[in-house]
Amino acid sequence: MNSAIVCEHVTKRYSSLTAVNDVSFSVKEGEIFGLVGPNGAGKTTLIEMIEGLRTPDGGSIRALGLDPNKQGGELREKIGVLLQATSIQPDIKVKEALKLFASFYEHTVGDTAELLHTLSLEDKANSRFRKLSGGLKQRTAIALALVNDPVILFLDELTTGLDPQARRNMWDFVDKVRKEGKTVFLTTHYMEEAEKLCDRVAIIDYGKIIALDTPRGLIEQLGAESKVIFKIEDSDMDAAKFESIKSVSRAEKSPDGFTLYTRDENAALQGLVRLADKQGFRLTSIRTESPNLDDVFLTLTGREIRE
Amino acid sequence: MRGLWQFTLAELRLNLRNPTALFWSIAFPTLWMSLFGALFSEPMPGFGYEGLNYANFLLPAGISIVILASAFIGMPIALTTYRETGVLKRLRVTPLKISTLALGFTISQFLFIALVIVVLFVVGKIFFDVQVLGSWLALLGMIIFGMVTFLSLGSAIGSVVGSWRADAVITQIIFIPMMFLSDMFMPISIFPEWLQPICHALPLTPLNVILRDIVYGVPIDNLWQLGILGGWLVAGAVVTIVFFRWE
Numbered sequence: 001m002n003s004a005i006v007c008e009h010v011t012k013r014y015s016s017l018t019a020v021n022d023v024s025f026s027v028k029e030g031e032i033f034g035l036v037g038p039n040g041a042g043k044t045t046l047i048e049m050i051e052g053l054r055t056p057d058g059g060s061i062r063a064l065g066l067d068p069n070k071q072g073g074e075l076r077e078k079i080g081v082l083l084q085a086t087s088i089q090p091d092i093k094v095k096e097a098l099k100l101f102a103s104f105y106e107h108t109v110g111d112t113a114e115l116l117h118t119l120s121l122e123d124k125a126n127s128r129f130r131k132l133s134g135g136l137k138q139r140t141a142i143a144l145a146l147v148n149d150p151v152i153l154f155l156d157e158l159t160t161g162l163d164p165q166a167r168r169n170m171w172d173f174v175d176k177v178r179k180e181g182k183t184v185f186l187t188t189h190y191m192e193e194a195e196k197l198c199d200r201v202a203i204i205d206y207g208k209i210i211a212l213d214t215p216r217g218l219i220e221q222l223g224a225e226s227k228v229i230f231k232i233e234d235s236d237m238d239a240a241k242f243e244s245i246k247s248v249s250r251a252e253k254s255p256d257g258f259t260l261y262t263r264d265e266n267a268a269l270q271g272l273v274r275l276a277d278k279q280g281f282r283l284t285s286i287r288t289e290s291p292n293l294d295d296v297f298l299t300l301t302g303r304e305i306r307e
Numbered sequence: 308m309r310g311l312w313q314f315t316l317a318e319l320r321l322n323l324r325n326p327t328a329l330f331w332s333i334a335f336p337t338l339w340m341s342l343f344g345a346l347f348s349e350p351m352p353g354f355g356y357e358g359l360n361y362a363n364f365l366l367p368a369g370i371s372i373v374i375l376a377s378a379f380i381g382m383p384i385a386l387t388t389y390r391e392t393g394v395l396k397r398l399r400v401t402p403l404k405i406s407t408l409a410l411g412f413t414i415s416q417f418l419f420i421a422l423v424i425v426v427l428f429v430v431g432k433i434f435f436d437v438q439v440l441g442s443w444l445a446l447l448g449m450i451i452f453g454m455v456t457f458l459s460l461g462s463a464i465g466s467v468v469g470s471w472r473a474d475a476v477i478t479q480i481i482f483i484p485m486m487f488l489s490d491m492f493m494p495i496s497i498f499p500e501w502l503q504p505i506c507h508a509l510p511l512t513p514l515n516v517i518l519r520d521i522v523y524g525v526p527i528d529n530l531w532q533l534g535i536l537g538g539w540l541v542a543g544a545v546v547t548i549v550f551f552r553w554e
Contacts, residue, residue: 052400053396053399053400076401079400083397086393087393087394089389090392091321091324092317092321099313100310100314101401103314104310104401105401105402106309144397
C-alpha cells in the first residue's frame with residue numbers, strides 16, 4: 001500500500017520552544033490516522049505543516065508525494081481541511097459558502113446538494129453561518145472540506161467543544177468517510193475518540209511521538225490488566241480469598257469493594273461467580289474496566305491527559 | 308484566476324448584508340447630502356463657486372464620503388475580522404491564489420462603491436436637480452482613480468491595524484478629522500497657515516477639489532494634485548504588501 005503522508009525528522013521551533021521535535025511517521029492510503037496528545041503537545045503545528053500553512057525548520061514532509069511548501073497549490077487541490085475552530089465569512093449562507101468554495105477547485109464533488117444531505121444540512125442551506133450552533137458550524141466546515149472530493153481529509157480537533165450528541169454525529173460521519181476509502185488525518189485530545197475512530201494512533205507529547213500503533217496494539221503493548229470491580233453484601237471477607245480464582249493475578253480490598261486484576265476478564269468473572277455460588281455470598285455492583293488509551297498515556301508520561 | 312468571479316460576487320453580497328457598511332457607505336452620505344441640500348441654497352463662500360447651483364456642491368462631497376467610508380471603514384473592518392476569525396487562514400488552505408483573493412476583494416469593494424455612487428446620483432438628480440457640467444469621462448476617471456487610491460489605503464489600514472477595535476480607531480482618528488480638513492465642508496483657507504500644507508497633503512483634498520471642478524465644469528488648474536493622490540496610492544500598496552498577514 002502506498003503512503004499518503006510521509007514525515008521524516010520534522011522539526012519546528014518557536015524561539016525557545018521546540019513545538020515539533022524530530023518527528024517521523026507515515027500514513028497509509030485509506031487509513032484513519034490519529035494524532036493524540038494534550039493541548040500544546042504540537043498536534044496543530046504538525047498538522048498545519050502537512051497542510052502547508054507552516055514551514056518546518058528541519059526534516060521533510062510529503063503528502064501525496066508533494067512538498068506542501070513548494071507544491072502547495074497542487075496539494076491543496078487534493079486535500080480537504082478542517083482547521084481548529086474554523087470560521088468562514090460570518091454572514092455567508094451555507095449553500096453560498098459551498099458554491100464559493102467549490103469554485104476554487106478544478107475537481108469537485110459535482111452535486112453539493114448531496115453533500116448537504118450527507119451532513120444533514122439540508123434545512124440549514126439558507127442559514128447564515130454565524131447563526132448556526134457549534135455542531136452545525138462544524139458540519140458546515142466539514143462540508144466545505146469535502147467539496148473537492150479530497151484524497152486526504154485533515155480534521156484538527158474534530159469534536160472539541162461539541163456536545164455529546166454532536167460528537168457522536170461526527171464519529172458516525174468519520175465512519176462514512178472511512179467507507180469511501182479516503183485517508184483521514186485527525187488530531188484529538190480525547191483518547192476515547194482516537195480509540196474508537198482510528199486505525200492507528202500516534203501519541204505526541206512535548207513535540208515528540210512517544211508511541212505509534214493500532215489502539216489495540218498500544219493497549220496490549222502496555223501489558224496492563226483489566227479490572228473486575230465488585231462489592232459483596234457481607235464485606236467482611238479477605239481479599240486473598242479471591243486470588244485462588246484462575247487467571248486472577250492480584251486482589252485488593254478497599255472501602256469501595258474489591259478489585260481483581262486479570263488478563264482474562266471472562267475467566268475471572270466466571271470464577272468469581274462460581275466462588276460466590278459455592279460460598280453463598282451475594283455479589284453486587286459488578287463491573288469490569290478494560291485498559292484504554294488513557295491508561296497508555298498515563299503509563300507513558302506519568303500524567304493523565306486533561307484539557 | 309479560478310474562483311475570482313464567485314469570490315467577488317460573494318464579497319459584494321456580504322457587503323450588502325453588513326449593517327455597518329450599509330450605514331456608513333449608503334445612509335450616511337445620502338442623509339448628509341439631503342440635509343445640507345435642504346438647509347442651504349448656495350455654495351459656502353471661500354470655495355470659489357459663489358452664485359452657482361448649490362446641489363452641484365453636494366454631489367462631489369457625497370461621492371468623496373462614499374469612497375472614504377467604504378474604503379476606510381467597510382474594507383479594513385472586513386479585512387481585520389477575516390484575519391482575526393481565521394477566514395483568511397481557511398481560504399489559504401484552498402487553491403485560491405492570494406492575487407485572486409486580493410483582486411476579488413478589491414473588485415467587490417469597487418462594485419459596491421460604484422453602486423452607492425449611482426444611488427447618490429439618482430437621489431441628487433431627483434431631489435436637487437444635480438447637473439454635471441464638465442466632462443462625464445473625466446468624472447468617471449476621477450472617481451475610479453479615487454476609489455483605487457482609497458482602497459489601497461484601506462487595505463493598508465486593514466493590514467497594519469492588528470487586534471484593536473479597528474472600527475473605532477479608524478473613524479475617530481482618521482475618518483472624521485480628514486473630512487473636516489480636506490476642503491469638503493469648509494475651505495482650507497479658513498485654517499491657520501501652518502495647518503494648510505497638511506490639509507493639501509491629505510489624500511481626500513485632491514479628490515474633493517478635482518471632483519468639484521469637474522461637476523461645476525470649471526477648468527482644472529490644479530492637476531498637480533493628482534500626483535498627491537498617486538503618491539498615496541503607491542504608499543498604500545507598499546504598506547499592504549509589507550504588512551499583510553494571513554493570521
